[in-house]
Amino acid sequence: MKPEKLSDIKKELLSRSVPELTDICLRIAKYKKENKELLNYLLFDSDDPLAFGEKIKTLLEEEFKALQKHYYYSTKSLRKILRLMNRYTKYTGNKQVEIELSLWFCNNFLQYADLRTSHKPLQGLLIRQLEKISKILPKLHEDLQFDYQSEFEDLLHKADSQAKWISKSLYM
Numbered sequence: 001m002k003p004e005k006l007s008d009i010k011k012e013l014l015s016r017s018v019p020e021l022t023d024i025c026l027r028i029a030k031y032k033k034e035n036k037e038l039l040n041y042l043l044f045d046s047d048d049p050l051a052f053g054e055k056i057k058t059l060l061e062e063e064f065k066a067l068q069k070h071y072y073y074s075t076k077s078l079r080k081i082l083r084l085m086n087r088y089t090k091y092t093g094n095k096q097v098e099i100e101l102s103l104w105f106c107n108n109f110l111q112y113a114d115l116r117t118s119h120k121p122l123q124g125l126l127i128r129q130l131e132k133i134s135k136i137l138p139k140l141h142e143d144l145q146f147d148y149q150s151e152f153e154d155l156l157h158k159a160d161s162q163a164k165w166i167s168k169s170l171y172m
Contacts, residue, residue: 034087041091053097056088057104064108071119078113078125081105099136099148102129106155115163123165130156134171 004012013021029036045052063081067074085105089098109126117123133152137145156168 037087038091041088046092049092049094049097050100052088052092053100056085056101060085061108064112067112069114071114071117071122074113075119075122075125078109078122082125082129095136095139096144099133099140102133102136103148103151103155105129106133106159110155110159110162118165123163126159126163126166130159130166130171 013024016024025039029039041052045055060081063077063084067077082105085101089101092098106126106129109129113122113126133148137148137152140148152171153168156166156171159166160168
């Protein structure tokens, strides 16, 4: 069975009544947790995406505090944190929230993760986030770019001094 195009679905939704739309939304939310979370965001949190970002930080802060020291387990936990963070960021569709959370993740990574390890997957998590930030920065408004650029440079300086495998010149 092949799903219809989004334009066809939109036309069909416009022809439906409000009670029918409510039933459709509730039915969609019932089958997948992500659909329910997205619906929850759209109904209750979409007014202020930055406040939603703060909620995400609070939620994931406990995960960072419970991070194990062994590189294998900390890598698994950090991947889980990133997966959740990316899922919630996808709901907002806001680049400012995305860069805010990525900077927060990198700062917590430097604080809680074992930076002396040579475990490549663990190192790759931080490196990919730094690359992601450097790609998102030019897409922001000029004022936000200036603010986040200085925060990013501070993060790079901190990472360069704490982790011998990070070179800030690669991201400048």
